[in-house]
């Protein structure tokens with residue numbers, strides 16, 4: 001299968017990180033939560049710094065110098081944590097952006113998270129800029145003068161800010177405004193944007209695994225102790241600073257002012273922002289047909305409502321006079337067409353209607369539960385080897401059909417999470433000696449929760465569970481992307497050996 005070069009690069013990076021961190025603590029699987037964790041470090045260190053900080057032009061620099069040198073073991077460490085965690089946020093957010101782009105998780109129904117992500121990134125950058133301003137050293141001066149030139153290029157200011165600097169320098173009132181922005185205004189706006197950013201997602205986790213959080217914190221602490229953050233000389237608007245060590249994570253736009261007029265920098269910034277925001281429509285992707293509810297077979301149990309990764313399903317009072325309290329409703333604009341809901345519906349149990357058509361409470365028009373059952377039967381029937389191993393894959397992980405052979409055949413669902421656990425039991429009862437489910441790489445499901453819900457359902461931790469009567473030795477769950485074919489082939493070989501050692505299934509083939 002053709003994997004585009006951007007995705008291939010990302011998958012290679014992910015594999016490399018998996019070798020170093022293991023799949024549970026791989027930071028590339030937790031970039032959003034890691035960014036949240038870094039925000040916590042920034043917030044807590046920021047609160048500490050706020051206490052001894054002097055919020056005036058005369059006092060700011062001295063108070064920060066005091067913290068950095070006299071109280072290096074507390075204030076100094078906190079200052080360094082504040083700076084390095086802020087820098088790290090830019091790295092994790094840019095990687096998060098690249099990851100969502102590379103894996104195609106930015107278009108179709110996902111446009112909202114993408115489009116709200118871009119201004120959120122700018123909000124983080126401008127928060128960093130006002131932070132540098134507050135130190136009121138030569139770098140702050142460089143930022144202040146550069147920002148004045150940038151703002152003056154906008155029609156609303158038309159030169160007023162630079163004139164201010166030339167005439168009277170910076171006023172304490174203006175400094176207090178920057179303080180207000182950095183300490184309250186911008187953080188509040190950022191929290192609002194983050195809320196908006198994940199609004200269309202369900203079960204959003206904002207905490208990375210503990211080990212990853214602890215490791216990140218230790219790394220930041222070590223950096224803070226070995227390379228403490230320091231200031232430049234105090235700002236002096238009467239003198240042009242000679243040497244500035246700029247923070248390239250936040251201040252990369254300012255050196256451009258030396259070679260370009262401010263208007264051109266705005267055009268570049270606005271152009272890149274608009275281009276990024278329009279990506280979902282410039283490289284569009286059509287979602288498949290959306291999930292459809294069949295009230296005749298829905299008892300309003302709400303499992304699909306719990307399992308939907310995209311807040312597309314709501315539960316409301318029954319409208320058809322049936323004896324149940326609730327019914328589910330799908331919002332097509334939010335639906336990702338992943339089919340996880342069909343996998344969670346208890347009515348998708350293939351044993352329900354052995355001879356007739358299988359109708360379920362919520363189904364995917366492009367691959368209904370009845371068709372899944374038919375494909376399972378037909379695929380098992382088409383195998384002629386000594387063993388019959390059914391591979392069930394998804395559209396976004398490894399293409400399991402690449403492993404087809406006389407003893408192995410694969411079928412692909414939209415997502416591994418659309419597999420009703422009872423369908424595995426059904427396959428084993430209808431001639432398969434073993435079933436291997438291969439979803440996306442663990443912790444990296446294209447539809448967020450498909451592979452996780454499947455594992456939990458099979459482990460009996462989430463409804464609908466895989467029933468006890470399904471022989472566990474004959475079932476293997478794996479996660480894989482296209483480059484992982486060798487690993488899957490190896491595990492398939494081991495699975496084959498295990499199945500040969502088990503006694504044959506003598507279950508009567510019913511229908």
Ligand code: HEM
Nearest residue numbers: 032033035036097100105106113114117118120121204205
């Ligand atoms: C500024 C800080 C940001 C933070 C803290 C953050 C955090 C998160 C979190 C926690 C999620 C939910 C992940 C999940 O549970 O599956 C998420 C989803 C997402 N983020 Fe961000 N994000 C940020 C910025 C961005 C940016 C700049 C972009 C790109 C423009 C972006 C694009 C997305 C997309 C497309 C999703 C949806 C993923 C999906 O539907 O599976 N985010 N983000």
